[in-house]
Amino acid sequence: MELSRRKALKTSGTILSIVTVAGCTSASSEEESNDDSQSEPTTESEEKTDADEKPETEPEPESSNEEDDEEEDEAGAESAKRSLELLAEANVDHDHACFHAEYDERTPLEAGDSVDDAPTVSNTHIIWEVTYEDDIGYVRFDADKHAYGGAFVFYTAGGSASPVDGTEVVQDTVPDEDCSELDEYLQVEPEDGQIVLELTAAE
Secondary structure, X not given: OHHHHHHHHHHHHHHHHHHHHHHHHHHHHHHHHHHHHHHOOOHHHHHHHHHHHOXXXXXXXXXXXXXXXXXXXXXXXXXXXXXXXEEEEOOOOHHHHHHHHHHOOOEEEEOEOOOOOOOEEOXXXXXXXXXXXXXXXXXXXXXXXXXXXXXXXXXXXXXXXXXXXXXXXXXXXXXXXXXXXXXXXEEEEOEOOEEEEEEEEOO
């Protein structure tokens, strides 16, 4: 009977040892599994960190664009100017006027924006290249500078003229067979020795 009890106790001890070892092994496996699960899911955060650490690209300088805008503004301002040619004579003489139109150099003249701002000229036999901004320009002709006291004739090319101060005598086109370089002529009687012309360039 004593032998059987000892054998039973020995058998129980053996079973307990096996259970203990199995429990330790299971616990160790769970710990390793937990360690692996905690160490593996780091790729997303690492990718975010790498993305955050990438240097931002610096914006390109805008100086070239600003220079282009300035050049466009200047070109627009130049293109907004209008121009026509103007010749003053004492008499209606298409042949004589055409000689000036064909062979004379143009003299620059900036017209005024109003009658008060109109520049004053008094020369005949000179082809003026008149430029102005907006829609209309004004030029004053001083007839008192001449001993001749009659009406004066104004030839135009690339536009037309009409009197603001002075009395219109006649206005007509210059026939191409007489002179293809000139478009119109205007004869005006001075008013108090002055003639102010309103000039309009052709579109």
